[in-house]
Amino acid sequence: MTKTTPSLLDLTRSAADLALKKGAGEAAAGAWQARHVEVAWRDGKIEKISEATTRGLALDLYVDGRYASVSTSDLRPEALDRFVEDSTALARKLAPDPFRALPDPALYQGQARVDLELEDPSHGALDSATRRRLAEELEAAARAVPGAGQILSVTTGASDTRAESVLVHTNGFEGSRRGTDFWISAEVTVKDPDGRRPEESAASGSRFFAELESPGDVGRRAAERALARVGSVKGPSAVLPMAVDARSAGRIVAALFGPLGAASLQQKRSFLEGKAGATVGSALLDLVDDPLVVRGLGSRLYDGEGMAARSFPVFEGGVLRNYYVDTYYGRKLGMAPTTARTSNLAWKLGPRSQPELLATMGEGILVTGFLGGNSNGTTGDFSLGVRGFRVRGGRRAEPVGEMNVSGNHLELWKRLSAVGNDPYRYSAMRTPTLVFDGVQFAGT
Amino acid sequence: MQIRYFARFGVTEAMIAETLAGALSRGGDAADVFFQHRVSSDVGVEDGAVNRAHASVELGVGVRVVKGDQTGYGYTEDLRLPALLECARTAAAIADGPARPAPVRLHVREALPDRYPLVRRWEDIRPDEKLPLVAALNERAFAADPRVKKVNVYLRDEAGAILVADSSGRLVEDEQPMTLLFLSVLAEQNGRREQNGYNVAGRAGFEFYSPDRLDRVIREAVARTTILFEAGPPPAGEMPVVLAAGSSGILLHEAIGHGMEADFNRKGVSIYADKIGKPIARPFVNIVDDAAPPGARGAINVDDEGNAAGTTRLVEGGVLATYLHDAISAKHYGVVPTGNGRRESYRHAPLPRMRATYMLPGPHETEEIIRSVKKGIYCANFSNGQVAIGAGDFTFYVKNGWLIEDGKLTRPVKDVNVIGNGPQALERVDMVSNDLAIDEGGWTCGKDGQSVPVSQGLPTVRVSSMTVGGRGS
Numbered sequence: 001m002t003k004t005t006p007s008l009l010d011l012t013r014s015a016a017d018l019a020l021k022k023g024a025g026e027a028a029a030g031a032w033q034a035r036h037v038e039v040a041w042r043d044g045k046i047e048k049i050s051e052a053t054t055r056g057l058a059l060d061l062y063v064d065g066r067y068a069s070v071s072t073s074d075l076r077p078e079a080l081d082r083f084v085e086d087s088t089a090l091a092r093k094l095a096p097d098p099f100r101a102l103p104d105p106a107l108y109q110g111q112a113r114v115d116l117e118l119e120d121p122s123h124g125a126l127d128s129a130t131r132r133r134l135a136e137e138l139e140a141a142a143r144a145v146p147g148a149g150q151i152l153s154v155t156t157g158a159s160d161t162r163a164e165s166v167l168v169h170t171n172g173f174e175g176s177r178r179g180t181d182f183w184i185s186a187e188v189t190v191k192d193p194d195g196r197r198p199e200e201s202a203a204s205g206s207r208f209f210a211e212l213e214s215p216g217d218v219g220r221r222a223a224e225r226a227l228a229r230v231g232s233v234k235g236p237s238a239v240l241p242m243a244v245d246a247r248s249a250g251r252i253v254a255a256l257f258g259p260l261g262a263a264s265l266q267q268k269r270s271f272l273e274g275k276a277g278a279t280v281g282s283a284l285l286d287l288v289d290d291p292l293v294v295r296g297l298g299s300r301l302y303d304g305e306g307m308a309a310r311s312f313p314v315f316e317g318g319v320l321r322n323y324y325v326d327t328y329y330g331r332k333l334g335m336a337p338t339t340a341r342t343s344n345l346a347w348k349l350g351p352r353s354q355p356e357l358l359a360t361m362g363e364g365i366l367v368t369g370f371l372g373g374n375s376n377g378t379t380g381d382f383s384l385g386v387r388g389f390r391v392r393g394g395r396r397a398e399p400v401g402e403m404n405v406s407g408n409h410l411e412l413w414k415r416l417s418a419v420g421n422d423p424y425r426y427s428a429m430r431t432p433t434l435v436f437d438g439v440q441f442a443g444t
Numbered sequence: 445m446q447i448r449y450f451a452r453f454g455v456t457e458a459m460i461a462e463t464l465a466g467a468l469s470r471g472g473d474a475a476d477v478f479f480q481h482r483v484s485s486d487v488g489v490e491d492g493a494v495n496r497a498h499a500s501v502e503l504g505v506g507v508r509v510v511k512g513d514q515t516g517y518g519y520t521e522d523l524r525l526p527a528l529l530e531c532a533r534t535a536a537a538i539a540d541g542p543a544r545p546a547p548v549r550l551h552v553r554e555a556l557p558d559r560y561p562l563v564r565r566w567e568d569i570r571p572d573e574k575l576p577l578v579a580a581l582n583e584r585a586f587a588a589d590p591r592v593k594k595v596n597v598y599l600r601d602e603a604g605a606i607l608v609a610d611s612s613g614r615l616v617e618d619e620q621p622m623t624l625l626f627l628s629v630l631a632e633q634n635g636r637r638e639q640n641g642y643n644v645a646g647r648a649g650f651e652f653y654s655p656d657r658l659d660r661v662i663r664e665a666v667a668r669t670t671i672l673f674e675a676g677p678p679p680a681g682e683m684p685v686v687l688a689a690g691s692s693g694i695l696l697h698e699a700i701g702h703g704m705e706a707d708f709n710r711k712g713v714s715i716y717a718d719k720i721g722k723p724i725a726r727p728f729v730n731i732v733d734d735a736a737p738p739g740a741r742g743a744i745n746v747d748d749e750g751n752a753a754g755t756t757r758l759v760e761g762g763v764l765a766t767y768l769h770d771a772i773s774a775k776h777y778g779v780v781p782t783g784n785g786r787r788e789s790y791r792h793a794p795l796p797r798m799r800a801t802y803m804l805p806g807p808h809e810t811e812e813i814i815r816s817v818k819k820g821i822y823c824a825n826f827s828n829g830q831v832a833i834g835a836g837d838f839t840f841y842v843k844n845g846w847l848i849e850d851g852k853l854t855r856p857v858k859d860v861n862v863i864g865n866g867p868q869a870l871e872r873v874d875m876v877s878n879d880l881a882i883d884e885g886g887w888t889c890g891k892d893g894q895s896v897p898v899s900q901g902l903p904t905v906r907v908s909s910m911t912v913g914g915r916g917s
Binding site for chain 2: 047048054055067070075087090096100152153155192195197198199229234237269371372381383384387401403404406442443
């Protein structure tokens with residue numbers, strides 16, 4: 001069980017009370033406090049140490065049918081008093097908005113009775129010597145790979161956060177939570193004979209310190225990835241199958257989630273509007289939003305609006321099943337709220353590993369990183385810079401870079417031809433390797 | 445009394461001196477404290493009504509200790525002495541030796557330039573003036589074209605100040621206003637929808653919103669949206685790319701600006717490391733990073749380390765001239781800091797960052813440049829860009845542009861990412877017009893998890909070949 005710092009709970013309750021005292025009919029108050037420590041290490045010595053405990057407060061004010069929100073890090077009582085007073089006065093000047101109100105209290109009920117195990121009780125025992133040792137080991141591992149003579153620089157890091165937050169709604173919600181996370185990472189820059197200095201990185205993150213991948217594995221992976229970039233070429237423009245590795249796939253998947261949001265639907269800015277129940281991808285597009293994963297990076301018992309967290313299917317066999325609906329835009333649209341934001345994604349995984357998928361793919365490009373680009377949420381058009389490897393005869397071949405992929409999401413996802421068995425553990429999106437047929441690449 | 449702005453929070457010279465002494469208690473080379481107060485206010489229009497507002501306050505302090513290239517950093521929202529001393533202790537731990545003396549008395553840095561003189565300060569502007577402004581923009585955007593179906597308007601203003609004091613005894617305060625207006629339009633035509641917008645930003649007061657500027661916001665937002673109905677993707681592959689004057693400065697920001705930030709070069713991880721003094725572009729290419737454009741979003745009177753901020757020449761006559769330095773890199777290279785030490789907030793240590801980056805006018809005529817292209821694209825407006833510092837690959841995303849065929853702009857193009865390699869792209873800048881414009885948009889640059897406001901500009905430029913992420917051939 002977790003306990004919340006009394007002062008944070010008191011602060012949040014008194015902020016909600018203050019809002020009511022200043023004339024809000026109802027209010028939501030959220031306060032947070034976090035201890036964050038970060039060690040960066042470069043080429044044999046510490047580059048930077050940053051350490052702090054930081055806090056803040058946010059309020060949603062519902063005043064005479066009008067709405068304003070505020071956030072502040074100035075928690076001196078007299079300053080807070082004046083700030084809330086000024087903000088309620090500002091809210092009164094606005095046009096009424098009949099859709100603004102706190103969530104239906106019925107939606108606060110029914111929180112799952114599980115221990116999500118989001119806080120590592122050993123966090124307090126982590127000391128600076130350990131963080132430093134992790135950073136050193138990351139570098140040592142990177143510099144121990146074959147070909148390490150080409151390494152120009154290794155930057156590694158170890159960071160950890162212990163955060164707690166409290167949420168109070170004046171119509172009957174009070175919640176608090178605590179969590180920890182731990183991250184280690186390595187970035188390696190290598191010398192390319194032509195003068196370029198390609199860089200690559202690797203990371204591992206976890207709710208529990210003991211579940212971090214070993215620094216040796218992470219450091220080695222970063223160095224191997226960087227060395228594999230040496231001699232990258234721009235391939236010819238062509239329409240080819242595209243595999244996107246598990247780590248990078250989040251970038252292309254993320255483009256779906258803005259358009260799945262009720263705000264985009266209501267503002268007519270979603271290429272997924274009107275597609276509930278419709279097929280928008282191949283049968284392999286199949287994923288659930290699951291907030292109740294034990295030790296999950298995106299896990300929660302209640303969402304940012306205090307609504308009890310439940311899992312729901314987003315895509316099922318290529319069919320769009322649910323949007324992300326918050327209270328406000330749900331009311332505007334006449335839709336029942338689900339939740340405003342993603343938690344953890346649980347994909348229906350395929351049976352095969354990435355090498356097996358490439359073997360089946362035969363010819364194409366394996367994308368291992370995106371660079372810039374964008375996706376138009378209204379039309380679904382996208383255009384993204386990519387780097388990766390040519391796939392020839394079913395195997396990873398020469399590195400390619402300075403290329404681009406483009407298309408439209410409504411077509412792309414219908415050409416999803418394979419899903420790997422390798423979800424990326426260090427992101428709540430948990431994307432596996434994804435394979436698409438017939439993707440437009442631009443190069444020479 | 446030396447401290448002006450931060451005196452209202454009880455910050456005193458004695459507190460700062462004691463904090464600096466704590467920061468140097470373990471033998472750091474140098475230390476600084478950075479106080480920040482930023483008050484921002486947003487009002488917004490959606491579905492025809494000014495029905496939302498957001499206000500935020502950031503108040504805090506960061507303490508930094510530097511030992512060689514190494515940094516220790518701590519920060520807090522509590523501006524009282526015990527909290528400051530705790531931050532100092534944390535930051536001091538980067539060093540491990542006998543204490544160094546800290547200044548007993550601080551001296552206020554001589555007069556700063558005044559690059560953002562305010563006519564109407566945001567503290568004095570009541571909602572009764574802001575709300576009608578955004579309401580009118582909403583109505584005028586709908587009236588401008590019957591295809592307009594949704595309009596969003598946001599007006600943001602910021603007031604506040606920073607205070608930097610360091611172990612040399614120097615103390616400086618700077619009040620830093622900012623405003624941003626954003627108009628977004630969704631239009632429908634024959635069952636199709638397109639969305640786009642326009643935004644303007646600057647370090648200015650309410651006077652920024654002149655009738656001319658507001659007219660332009662509406663005109664551009666609507667035109668940039670409705671033209672998308674006629675636009676399609678350009679072909680895929682390498683071709684000449686002409687960059688319109690103004691926001692095309694994103695080319696410089698990504699292709700060279702980041703690569704010239706001295707921290708990356710000090711670490712040897714930039715593709716520009718070891719290229720100072722070498723020719724990298726044609727002789728008519730001159731690129732600066734400038735703190736001084738009056739009222740520009742990227743303008744600063746002083747950087748976030750308290751150093752004077754002027755005009756830094758990145759490329760002079762085609763030759764790579766100067767990196768962008770913060771105090772750490774300047775010491776490393778034995779040069780004077782260029783005033784590029786910037787940070788997002790008190791929660792972050794400063795890094796070398798750009799301010800307003802632009803290319804000076806060149807010898808060609810705009811018409812001549814467009815006429816010279818047989819088949820290529822003309823890039824007019826952009827949404828975002830990115831760079832890989834070491835590999836040198838960079839991108840920018842073109843929201844509006846035109847196909848150039850036989851020297852003429854023929855049909856509109858949209859939503860296309862353009863990718864190149866920094867040094868190669870600069871070498872390929874083979875025509876530069878005389879029509880330099882610094883864009884008025886609300887650009888924000890991200891690095892190491894820190895966002896800072898920047899400006900960018902360019903005259904019309906031709907890059908002889910880049911890869912255009914279009915479709916087909």
